[in-house]
Each structure stands twice: as C-alpha cells, then as structure tokens.
Amino acid sequence: MNFSNHLLNRKSKVMKNIIIGIDISSKTLDICIKEESLNYYSIENNVQAIKRFFKRYSNENVIVAMENTGRYNWNLFEALEKFNFKVYVISALHIKKSIGLVRGKNDKIDALRICNFIEKNYKESREWKPSSCSIKKIKILLTERALRIKIKKQLVVQQHDYKLMKDIGLDKELKSLNIKLIKNIEGQIKIIENDIENIIRSDETLNHQQKLIKSVPGVGQVLSWTLLSKTEGFTIITDPRKMACYSGVVPFDFQSGTSLKRRPGVSMLADKNLKTILHLAAM
Template sequence: MKSIYVGIDISKKTLDICLIDQGLESYFKITNTIKSVAKFFKGLAEKQVQFFVAMENTGHYNYNLYEVLKCYSFKVYVVDSRHVKKSIGLARGKNDKVDAKRIAIFIERNHQDFQCWKPASKQVQAIKILLSQRRHKVKARQGLKQQNKELKIMKDLACVKKIISINMEQIKQLTSHIKTLEKLIELEIKEDKELHQNIKRIKTVPGIGPISAWSLVVKTEGFTRLTDPRKLACFTGVVPFEQQSGTSLKTKPRVSKMADKQLKCVLQMAAMRAVRMENDLQKFYLRKVKEGKNKMSVLNAVRNKLIHITMALIKNQTFYQNRLQMS
C-alpha cells in the first residue's frame, strides 16, 4: 500500500502540517482546535493510503490531536524533539513550516525504530494532569518558604512581618490544595482496578512511596510503554555510559544528561529512603560503600535496582519480598 508521511509542528494556536508523498511535499496550516483537526484528518482518512503521522511532545498542546487521532487507524508517533534535532545534522535557521518538514522526513527514515503511540486511559490522563498541577503547587510553596526564610533577617520591620504573615497564609492554602490534588489522584487510581493493584505492588518496594509510584505510572502510561527495565533506566538517566576514543579519550562511565530529570529526581529521593531502611538495598549500599565506592555512584546503582525491581513486580504480578540475594 502507498505510504504518506505526515509531520506536525504544534503550537498553542496553530498546527503546521507537512505531507510527503513519494518525495512530493505539501503544506497546510490549521488552527489547533478539535473541530479543525477532525476536519483535516477526515479528509485524509478517505484516501486508500497508509499514513505515518509524527509529532513532538508539547504537553497540553497535543491534546486536540490525541482526541482526534485515537478515532483513526493511522500509525501515530510521538517523538522527542532532541532526537529530531540531532538527526538532521548541520542546519541553519528554523520556522514552523521547516520544523514540520523535518519531523516528516525523520519519521519517513526512522518509523521502523519507534513504537506506535497508543491513547492512554482516562485515569492515566487525569493522573498526569493532577500530578503536574501538584508539582507546580509544591514548587510555589517552596518558593514562599524560601522567601520567609530570607525575610526573617529583617523581621524587626513592620512591613516584613506583614509579608511573612501573607506568605504563611498562601503556604497554608497551597498545602490544602496539594492534599486535595493527592486525594483526587487516589480516586482516579481506584477507578482502574488493574492500575490500583499494580501501584499497591510497587509500593511494597523499599523507598517507593505514593509520589514515586504515581510518577512511574505517568511516565510508563500506566505500565504500557517503557516496560523493559533497561530502556526505562536509560530513559531515566541512571545508566552510566563509557566515553572512549582511541588512546586520547578514556573517562569513567558516567550517566547521560539526556534523561527525564523529573523521574530521576523522584527516584533519587526513593533511593535515599530505601538505604535508610533495613532491607537488601541497604545491605547492598553499605557493602559497596565499605568497599570504597563513591556514595553517589552507589545511590545511582540503587536507583537502577529500584527500576528493575518495580518492573519485575509488574511483569510477574507479585509483591516485593525482602529476601533478595544481591550480587
């Protein structure tokens, strides 16, 4: 069957679309609304052609495309913008039209290397939004706490006391909002029995708490993608890579900066909790430190083990038991 490759550059208000049909390029610009997107893809669906549709992940701005594309049998791919950028080689200048073309060319050359996008469940979508809102609230609360800490140096001034009082009220409100968001996340999880059971499983792992579990759910789309622990560990940025070239370059293996820093940060906190508790991970950590290993390097190894353990529990549909023989 004939194939057409579609690259979409997404912005808040518009979508720039490039179609590549046997080397011939055509361009379209539509508004980023469900009505406009549905009208455009309805016209494409009427053709007896196999479509490969690619876009970058831009967060909320992808929503209208997701809502429409789940109704069609197109092969859809959501690609990392850094992957596209590094694949085009030397390039000068950019605009929305050129970006759409580059995405279309990228998916034409590499579609066989990527897993097709699948729509996430309503519960996972809701958890993703709620967790994002919680993260913003926590960041705002932390900023206010830092302001109060710095203002206490000048607490003798009347205006400073008022500012601290105002900040304290906002901190209380934000804390209340955070608790409400967490309750909403719990309600969404209870709506999906399988997801609820899987979260109960991974929370039995030392160090894995509610935030760690929810973050893993969001990043794996409810444990439907990145189910290979090695790929998830690489995505998270906890796998060290060697840097070697001839005899002039030879460094110790280091983790890559191209990683999901949010999940990496969450797993760092989980690893720090795990090594403070009596379990096999703590024994592993203490033994490696005693051997002279760098503490941060060993913590990174613990993060890697947490990923492998949690994904093993999901795969085997079992609960963690504290009797592992660590190598």
C-alpha cells in the same frame, strides 16, 4: 502486459504511505504533507479544525508525526483517536540530534524536518497509542501538583526577605499573608494527592501495580504515581533495562582509542524528574 503493469502501478499508488509532519504551537498547527509532492498547510489547534482537515485522508495509509509539546498535543491526540492512522510522538531532542548541521528555523521548516525524520525512521519508532482515561487524569494531576510545590518553595524562600522590611513595618503583615498562602497551597496539594489515590483505587490494574511497586523498600506514594504515569501502567516501557536507561541510572562507557578513556558515568539524556524522585527514594 500493459494491463498487468497498470494494475501494479495502481496497487503501488494505493499502498504508498502519505507522510505528515506537524509542528505544534498553542494556537496553530503547521502541517507538511509528503505525497507525490510537498504541500504545506496551517490550521487552528482545536479538535474540530483538526478533524475537518484529516477527514479527507480517512481512507488512506497515513503516517502522522509530531514533537512532544505537552498540553499543546492534547487536541491532536483527541482528534486522531477517531482515525486509523499510524501516529508517532517524537522527542524534539531526537529530531535535533538526527538532522546534523542546519541553519535557520521556522514553523514550516520544522514541519518538514519532522516529516523527513519519520519517513526514514517510522519502522524503528514506537507507535503512539491513546492513554487510558485514568492515566490521563494522573498525568494532569501530577503536573498540577508539581506546579503548586514549586510555588510553595518560592514562598518559603521569600519569607527570609521579610526581615529586611522590619524598618518600614511591613515584615509581620507580609509574613502573615505568606503563611496563609502556603497553607492554602498545601491544602490544594492534599486534595490533588487524594484525587490521584482515588483514581488508582478505582482502576483494578493500576491498584494492583501500585501495590507491587510499593512492596519495594523505600518506595512511597509519589514514586509509585510517577512510575505509573511515565510508563502508562507499564504499557509503553516493559523492559527493565529500558526503564533503567530512561531513568538515567545506568552507567555508560566513555572510550575512544587510547586518547579518551574515562570511567563509566550516567547519561544526561534521561527523565530528570523521575531520576530526582528515585534519588530521593533511595536516600
């Protein structure tokens, strides 16, 4: 009897999950590990340091969770592809809404909150899977394109201020420099757009999906690129209803008893970039 209890206890220890929450910044990773006790670590945010740290857990049942912080996640993604861990990338807003009233904040506490959140919710959360190389490239190029479009808008607005400099004789020179800079940026945008199209054409699946998307009236290149990027080739969002909710185009009820009853409206919890592009396509 004692021997069987020993085996059961050993099995439970072997099967027990190790929960890891990671708070990410540009240079460091603050890590909270929940095993028999809580342990905290801080390591550099580079691929070699991450691989070195996680190597000790390579034969364990590990659940790793982190917030989505854009480019700061990339080193973690590259390193974690080499391990057989369950990885979850969580919206910061989702965690914030789930923890209730809190006071204070630092990197160590944030790592603990991520750790506690995923321990309770990992069964209902979607597990992260590495994106294909084509999707990674498209996402980066779309980000670079958006940055240049923002700069171009600022330069166009700036042209109106040059009229105020006519009295001191700088208006024509500055406007000429401004126009040259805009043309340069437009050339870069065109190069990026051609690169995106070439990536899609070279990928048989993405090329077929783009043709299907563009067969819908009003859908052009930018919307097709955005849909492929946001859904990662329709692999992470496969349900039309979920896609509509994610895009922020679904009305929801606002009603409570008899005191609160408003007409249905769309939620602010949506991908604003995708919603904007869908709106422009519909105009």
